Amino acid sequence: MHICYITAEYPVLNLPHGGVGTFVKTLGYKLIKNKFDVSVIRISNVDKVKIVNDKGVKVYLVPKSSLPFSFIPNSLKINRLIKKINKKHKIDVVETSELGFAFIRKIKSIKFVIRMHGGHHYFSLAENRKLEKKKVWQEKKSFFKADHIIAVSNYVGETTRGLLKLGNKKIQVIYNPIDVKKFYQSDSSKVEKFTILFAGTIIEKKGIRQLIESLKFLVDEFPEVKLKIAGRDSTLPGTNTPYRPILEKSISNKIKSHIDFLGVLPNSELPKHIEQANVCCYPSHMEAMPLAWLEVLAMGKIFIGSLTGPGNEVVNDNVTGLLSDPHNPESIAEKIRWVFNNENLSNVIARNAREDVLNRFNLDKLAEENINYYKSLNQN
Structure with a gap:
């Protein structure tokens, strides 16, 4: 054919x-x-x-x-x-x-x-x-x-x-x-403590603003926290206005030093960054069936997604990953805090995630x- x-x-x-x-x-x-x-x-x-x-x-x-x-x-x-x-x-x-x-x-x-x-x-x-x-x-x-x-x-x-x-x-x-050979079982010894990875287009609907705002609820308790943002900039819907400069202007001085923009990463390099993250957090306002989520889950990483849309179809909350309210920075921060404070349980959920991907995706x-x-x- x-x-x-x-x-x-x-x-x-x-x-x-x-x-x-x-x-x-x-x-x-x-x-x-x-x-x-x-x-x-x-x-x-x-x-x-x-x-x-x-x-x-x-x-x-x-x-x-x-x-x-x-x-x-x-x-x-x-x-x-x-x-x-x-x-x-x-x-x-x-x-x-x-x-x-x-x-x-x-x-x-x-x-x-x-x-x-x-x-x-x-x-x-x-x-x-x-x-x-x-x-x-x-x-x-x-x-x-x-x-x-x-x-x-x-x-x-x-x-x-x-x-x-x-x-x-x-x-x-x-x-x-998802290609479970390319997105392999990650090595927990390579994890950089208190690092959060976001990988995706930098645009409002991906929940990146709320994720950034969640840091203000975390930095006092976890002064080493670092949010790494990988992805290309986009424009405001219906315009040619770049979104990232607007986003960066909204970042308060309290959390600015805790954020690294990595730019666009070749897809071949993404598994390395997923492996190094303490937690991957992609709180999209809405998805259809997000490949980016599946890439993280396939690597046996603890993952935070969204309660909206097909979130429950992709992630079994508290079993194969965690789901947050993507419109609420405090909800996102609560899930990140739980991961930082529960390493052993996070590892169990991460192992469940890869097993689920092997079975369903x-x-x-x-x-x-x-x-x-x-x-x-x-x-x-």
Whole structure:
């Protein structure tokens, strides 16, 4: 079978990337090993179409338009490329996320699959943002074109079903997989005491501001506490205004010296930083099925996530990790304090976390689920 993914986040040539792209890359490698053909179309800041062979995954980098309403010329380029690829090597499935099919022309011989990673309706509700009419129209149009739907968690699937009035439409839930070899069992002897790691995009919805504010409830009791922040800056929603400078201005002198911004880390270096942290804390306001959480849990590290959304679906509170109220800095601080004061119990929870990942989120297991699902589409 030939699967073609459309994503602007695929990690290649040091271009900025995201969780959806990491998912496609991880699954793509497994599909290649199972005799699938995998193509990826990525709109990028390149000067001309480039084709990169990433361990068998054929990545088509398409120049991003600089014209007004760039989504129109970008979509035209994607349509032409799909048609060209399909003519040369028949595509069985095109997969993208929620808004991805809005301007993609249907080809009868190709199954269109949406994999819900959290769309416009979903995150607007979570962040209490107004819906944008243009994106509402695009998302509804995209789902109308989809032949099949996958959700990366029960929560994102059922929440989106309600928001978009999808009725009884079948939604297949397949969790995001994690490579438990790359994210190995960590060595507790390498832990740096009283260090907290945050890894993710630096933006309000990731809970980074509340995590920083939690330090003011910890520094007096733990004067050695250090928060290490790894990730790229983002912009305020609907603007081109960078978020990090605004965030840094809000940091009080009392806690400023306890914070290190590490910048963007190569994904290959992340396991080392996870291993060294005393606790990893990613208090997102909302997620769909966060790969970043799974990376920490896979390494047998004590982890603090969020009670919101699919939090309970990913983490069994007080058994495989800890869940906090991501909007409440005191709640976050309470969980961090518990970890610092309960090393032995934290280690038990951390061991449970890796065991749970091996059982539920193992790449081999979930790759097989995806393979069986794709093969079933040829029978419909």
